[in-house]
Amino acid sequence: FGGRPQVITGVADRCAAILQCGYPGEEGGTAVADVLTGRVNPSGKLCLSYPKTESTDPICYNRSLTQDTERVLYPFGHGLSYTEFRYADLRLAVTADAVEVAFELTNVGRMAGAEVVQLYLSPADGQPLKPIGLKAFERVFLEPGQTKTVRFVLDYDLFAYYDVTDRLWHIDAGRYTIRIGRSSADRPLQGDVTLTAVRAPVRRRSVYFAR
Numbered sequence: 001f002g003g004r005p006q007v008i009t010g011v012a013d014r015c016a017a018i019l020q021c022g023y024p025g026e027e028g029g030t031a032v033a034d035v036l037t038g039r040v041n042p043s044g045k046l047c048l049s050y051p052k053t054e055s056t057d058p059i060c061y062n063r064s065l066t067q068d069t070e071r072v073l074y075p076f077g078h079g080l081s082y083t084e085f086r087y088a089d090l091r092l093a094v095t096a097d098a099v100e101v102a103f104e105l106t107n108v109g110r111m112a113g114a115e116v117v118q119l120y121l122s123p124a125d126g127q128p129l130k131p132i133g134l135k136a137f138e139r140v141f142l143e144p145g146q147t148k149t150v151r152f153v154l155d156y157d158l159f160a161y162y163d164v165t166d167r168l169w170h171i172d173a174g175r176y177t178i179r180i181g182r183s184s185a186d187r188p189l190q191g192d193v194t195l196t197a198v199r200a201p202v203r204r205r206s207v208y209f210a211r
Helices: 030-038
Strands: 070-074 085-094 099-107 113-123 132-144 146-156 160-162 168-170 172-182 188-195
Touching: 085 132, 085 172, 085 188, 099 113, 099 132, 099 160, 099 172, 113 146
Parallel strands: none
Antiparallel strands: 085 099, 099 146, 113 132, 113 172, 160 168, 172 188
16 A cells, blocks of 8 residues: 555555555555455556665666666556456558557456556657657456557547747657557557657647547
8 A cells, every 4th residue: 555656665665566556545445355355456556666776766667768677666657457458450540640559459358457558759759859759548448358449539639748948848740759568668569650840839728638
């Protein structure tokens, strides 16, 4: 139980699995029992990263394209299930004002469950001002053996970065990498898109979430 990252390396080394409950309230005991007995298939994901050791250094998934395996025990977005999901067939299409994303998600296990799919965006050229981060997510429920097509629409505003010198949001032409997966460190699908024509800088964005 707890609402902040904890150093649980010693516990993790001796456990088959760990159930992180946050602050579940009066019905927390019932929820824990349902998960441990298999009545409910867990599908939660971490909203922060768990460190391996005590440190004052920040551990943020969007500070780097690669996970620091020496410092991170469980990455942002991590979460297990009683079943397994397969990601396949990523398709990317650039339109006049958005990037359309589609892929296939399959429950390859023997128990029904939900997967929280996550889409991460980063500049392919590695420029530090451009966006690195979670831009879309969706909880998808699947029966055993079932496949669904998952779709996202990323408006160009989601490619914007804030420039402190002119205090404007910029969307640069260039190549961007889209990664999709189970967590910020486990992203089996990856593809690049190229923006060629973008709008002039604006003081305020109009779109904040993927469709």
